[in-house]
């Protein structure tokens with residue numbers, strides 16, 4: 001069966017059909033997948049019953065694997081794989097223990113580092129019978145749809161990104177005072193020119209920012225609130241419904257993503273991050 005890239009009926013995303021990731025990936029296949037990645041930003045490959053080692057090998061065909069920042073969630077055998085599971089990610093042991101749902105607001109991974117990861121890959125080891133979708137927003141289209149006045153306003157601005165940023169949603173993982181004090185910080189352009197395609201996208205991380213560089217908090221919050229409202233619209237969204245053995249890869253330079261917390265059955269995804277380059 002030959003490889004087919006089938007775009008979703010959505011503003012972004014495509015399924016790769018006709019691929020068995022247990023087989024070696026030849027250069028033509030890697031090139032086809034890379035091109036689909038640039039064109040569609042989110043790729044899903046269904047029914048991939050592969051080992052963790054094979055998942056790492058496959059990821060390595062598309063970039064350099066990055067060590068996981070939060071060691072607490074890393075797989076016990078390697079810090080190149082993180083375990084996404086509300087049950088395993090519970091960091092409050094004892095009688096108050098409860099599942100921890102991570103990443104449930106729209107974000108891009110690791111923007112608070114000077115060189116953010118370019119891509120994230122997930123492999124579904126166990127999925128709930130319903131719920132637990134992952135949502136994606138096409139940030140190229142968000143930029144393209146801005147008025148000329150707004151494009152002129154945002155082009156050239158820089159954003160301050162911080163893990164414990166002032167715009168942080170306080171319902172997520174509890175951070176220690178030390179972690180907040182030592183929170184990684186980076187400055188990135190608000191409009192990111194994609195290094196492989198040259199397309200512009202709004203690059204921000206609603207939950208991990210302190211604001212616009214050089215602007216007052218009031219003016220900065222007003223603009224970021226406006227951009228969030230413009231971005232968080234169904235017309236920019238693809239919603240992935242997970243099945244066991246799904247592999248999904250997305251471009252953190254092109255999309256925002258969010259998990260959902262509407263399930264209580266066990267769920268486990270393996271996550272790999274690929275190193276990026278400094279934004280321009």
Ligand SMILES: [Fe+2]
Nearest residue numbers: 103107108109
């Ligand atoms: Fe994430």
